[in-house]
Amino acid sequence: MYYQYLVRQRTIGQQFVSCTNIAEELNLVSVQVRKDLQSAGAVGKPKVGYEVKQLIGILEETLGYNYINEAFLVGMGNLGQALAAYREFEKCGMEIVATFDNSPLKIGRDYFGKRVFPLNKFENLAQRMNIKIGIITTPAQQAQEVADLMVSSGIEGIWNFAPIHLNVPKDVVVQNENLGAALSVFLSKARK
Amino acid sequence: MYYQYLVRQRTIGQQFVSCTNIAEELNLVSVQVRKDLQSAGAVGKPKVGYEVKQLIGILEETLGYNYINEAFLVGMGNLGQALAAYREFEKCGMEIVATFDNSPLKIGRDYFGKRVFPLNKFENLAQRMNIKIGIITTPAQQAQEVADLMVSSGIEGIWNFAPIHLNVPKDVVVQNENLGAALSVFLSKARK
């Protein structure tokens, strides 16, 4: 959030921002902003604030935007295609370099410049290309199976969009992006 | 998460579950599970646990799955199309009943049974159909403008997928689903 805001400020030629500015724009309180920026190692000047360009650099470093991780995506349904097309990820330190699906209609095709391979090529390619990040956008049913394949292929981090909890060894990081759960949270707020 | 797990348990014919079961499956601790279920009003029996079907009912009630909210979606790019196609939402209390875009290539077409209207039809349709939920899947640039349109059309809750903070009146609920930010969080965990 901070990063996106700062980039917009840079675009409009702003040189400095204060915590107060940021807090007002993002509906936060200034101490919260200061603490968050502090934790990234940002240093500001009293009466002036933080230098926008410098702060952006610090956040890019902290968030790891300077180093691009290559990722494999499995499940080229609508969501998989949307993620494959989403260019924003490359600014955030990740590039989807290949995608996988079992549908003969999709295998061999290119979506947004990304080739679709059959799932049985996953392990070999992942190991040869030293891929450590996997994205799962399959239906819930296939997700655990795909996760197992990813683990045995040397994947160390799984970004899971399937609405199911994955069981993986504890040294593999899983982050669930559960759209149904997110919707539930949203609706329960919106209905109040 | 609990709901999805319980539905799977029901599918395989499980009648009761204990906090310990759930915690083990979802990598939580049992007290956490008990507290969460308690907050939804669940009541269990010592030595037995919670009755699966009853617990599902309680969660459906708490999460509002029994009442379907109609929603309008703006921005029929890849992500918009993916959300429009995602049937899971209907189980979670929301149905996308119309979509909007300004591209002449998309207007009038049907995507997954959902008609695409030009944006200038939004206000009229929203008011006539009494729509209270809006989903934004436009690029960041257009998002604030769309949010303003939604607010003036009577929308009370905005589910925002554009990577930008929206300014809206304080009685309008906004939930941001920021994929870039989510990716940043994931990568910083996965890289450790």
Add this chain to the structure above:
DNA sequence: TTTTAATAGATATTAAATTATCTATAGAAA
């Protein structure tokens, strides 16, 4: 029938996150 074990529910403790307050500093105004 009595004992044991698993479990929910209640309470207490701890840890984490947030918010408030205080202090120092830099720049602008008097």
Add this chain to the structure above:
DNA sequence: TTTCTATAGATAATTTAATATCTATTAAAA
């Protein structure tokens, strides 16, 4: 130059969330 003000940085207080512990209850085993 001196005073004032906005601000970062530091510390303290508060609130919230998570975890641990204790108690009561139920079903099964002895």
